[in-house]
Amino acid sequence: AFDISNLRDQTGYVTLDRGYKNTGATKSAITFLDGEEGILRYRGYSIEELASKASFLEVAYLLIYGELPTKEQYAQFEGAIRHHTLVNEDMRKIFDGFPVKAHPMCVLASLVSAMSGFYPESYEGNGDENLDIVRLIAKLPTIATWSYKRSMGHPLNYPKNKLGYIENFLNMMFALPVEDYTVDPVVAEALNILLILHADHEQNCSTSTVRLVGSSQANLYASISAGISALWGPLHGGANQEVIEMLEEIKAGGGDVAKYIDMAKNAKTTGFRLFGFGHRVYKNFDPRAKIIKKAADDVLSKLGVNDPVLEIAKGLEEAALNDEYFVSRKLYPNVDFYSGIIYRALGIPTNMFTVMFAIGRLPGWIAQWKEMRETKEPIGRPRQIYTGSTLREFVPMENR
Numbered sequence: 001a002f003d004i005s006n007l008r009d010q011t012g013y014v015t016l017d018r019g020y021k022n023t024g025a026t027k028s029a030i031t032f033l034d035g036e037e038g039i040l041r042y043r044g045y046s047i048e049e050l051a052s053k054a055s056f057l058e059v060a061y062l063l064i065y066g067e068l069p070t071k072e073q074y075a076q077f078e079g080a081i082r083h084h085t086l087v088n089e090d091m092r093k094i095f096d097g098f099p100v101k102a103h104p105m106c107v108l109a110s111l112v113s114a115m116s117g118f119y120p121e122s123y124e125g126n127g128d129e130n131l132d133i134v135r136l137i138a139k140l141p142t143i144a145t146w147s148y149k150r151s152m153g154h155p156l157n158y159p160k161n162k163l164g165y166i167e168n169f170l171n172m173m174f175a176l177p178v179e180d181y182t183v184d185p186v187v188a189e190a191l192n193i194l195l196i197l198h199a200d201h202e203q204n205c206s207t208s209t210v211r212l213v214g215s216s217q218a219n220l221y222a223s224i225s226a227g228i229s230a231l232w233g234p235l236h237g238g239a240n241q242e243v244i245e246m247l248e249e250i251k252a253g254g255g256d257v258a259k260y261i262d263m264a265k266n267a268k269t270t271g272f273r274l275f276g277f278g279h280r281v282y283k284n285f286d287p288r289a290k291i292i293k294k295a296a297d298d299v300l301s302k303l304g305v306n307d308p309v310l311e312i313a314k315g316l317e318e319a320a321l322n323d324e325y326f327v328s329r330k331l332y333p334n335v336d337f338y339s340g341i342i343y344r345a346l347g348i349p350t351n352m353f354t355v356m357f358a359i360g361r362l363p364g365w366i367a368q369w370k371e372m373r374e375t376k377e378p379i380g381r382p383r384q385i386y387t388g389s390t391l392r393e394f395v396p397m398e399n400r
C-alpha cells in the first residue's frame with residue numbers, strides 16, 4: 001500500500017524530478033545556454049566568435065580562470081602545459097596491463113584515476129591546484145594516443161614540446177618512426193574548432209558527475225575520471241561513435257534513410273533512437289551542430305575527401321526535419337551528429353571519437369570543479385521517494 005508518510009522525512013517534503021529535467025543543481029558563472037534561442041556562451045563570449053577566433057587553450061584558460069588571457073598569462077599557461085606533456089613511465093605499466101581490445105575510454109578513465117596515485121598531494125591537501133590543472137590538460141592527449149598507437153601495433157610516440165597543443169596530439173597519433181610527418185594546418189584548425197565547441201556545456205551528465213564527486217572533496221583526478229566514465233555512455237558523449245556506426249550501417253544497407261526514420265519513430269517498441277538527434281536543453285537547434293556542419297563541408301572539401309556518409313547524414317537530417325514525429329518533439333541534430341564525419345576525415349578512428357570529446361570537455365570539467373570548490377558548495381546528496389515495502393517482520397531462513 002502506498003504510504004504518504006514515505007514522501008516526508010524530518011526535513012520536510014521531497015521534490016521528485018527524475019533525470020533532473022527541471023532542477024537547477026547549482027549557480028554557475030561559466031556557461032550560458034538558452035535552449036529555445038539556440039545560444040551558447042562561455043563566460044559571456046559567443047560560441048560562434050570563440051570557434052572562429054580563439055585557440056583551444058585560450059578558451060580553456062577563459063573557462064577555468066574566468067577571463068581571456070593576456071599575452072603573458074597565455075604564454076605562462078601554454079608553456080606550463082608544454083612542460084608537463086610527458087606521462088610517468090610507471091603509468092605505462094598500468095597501460096600495458098590492459099588488453100589491446102580495451103575501449104580507449106576505459107583506458108582513459110582508469111589512467112586519469114591512477115594519476116591521483118602519482119600525485120598524492122592532490123588528496124593529501126598539500127598540493128598545488130593549478131599544477132594539477134596543467135598536468136591534466138597536458139597529459140590527457142598523451143594518454144589518449146597510447147590506445148590508438150597500440151591498437152595499430154605501432155610504437156608509442158613521446159610528446160614533442162616544440163609543437164603546439166593540437167599539433168603535438170596529431171603528431172603523437174600519426175607520426176611513425178619510418179617516415180616524416182607534418183601536421184596539415186587544415187586538420188589542426190578543424191580540431192581546434194571541434195575541441196572549442198565541446199569545451200563546456202553547463203550542467204550536463206558528465207559535468208554534473210564531476211561536480212557531484214568533487215562535492216565530497218574527492219581530488220581533481222578522481223573527479224575528472226568519474227566525468228570521463230559518465231561521458232562514455234551512448235546517450236551522452238558516446239553518441240558520436242554511435243552516429244557514425246549508424247550512418248555506416250545505413251550506407252551498407254543501400255542508403256535507405258526512410259527505414260531508419262521509421263524505426264526511430266517507433267523508438268518505444270524498436271528501442272532504436274536516431275543517434276545525434278535530440279537534446280535535453282536545445283529545443284530549436286544546437287548552435288554547435290550548425291558550426292560543425294559547416295566545418296564538415298569545409299574540411300572535406302579542403303582535404304579533397306569525398307565521404308558518402310556525409311550525404312547520408314544530410315539526407316537523414318532533411319528527412320527528420322520534415323517529419324512530424326521529430327518536429328513535434330523538437331528533435332534536431334546535436335553536436336555529435338556531424339563531428340564524427342570530421343574526425344573520420346582527419347583519420348581518427350571511430351572508437352577514439354568519445355576520447356576526442358573528453359579532451360575537448362576537460363577544461364569545462366575543471367572549471368566547474370574549481371567553481372564548486374570556490375563557492376564552497378555543500379556535498380551533493382539527492383533525496384528519493386521510497387517505493388519499497390513498509391515495515392516487515394524478519395523471517396528465519398528455515399521458515400522461508
Ligand code: ACO
Nearest residue numbers: 235236237239264267273274275276277278279280329334
Ligand atoms: N530518436 C528517436 N526518438 C527520440 C530521440 C531520438 N534520438 N530522442 C528523443 N526521442 C523521443 C523520445 O522517445 C520521447 O518520445 P515520446 O515523447 O513519444 O515519449 C521524446 O523524444 C523525448 O525524449 P526524452 O528521452 O524524454 O528526452 P531527453 O531530454 O530525456 O533525452 C537525449 C535527450 C538523451 C539526448 C535524447 O534525445 C537521445 O537519446 N538522443 C540520442 C542520443 C544522442 O544523440 N545523445 C547525445 C546528446 S548531446 C551530448 O551529450 C553531447
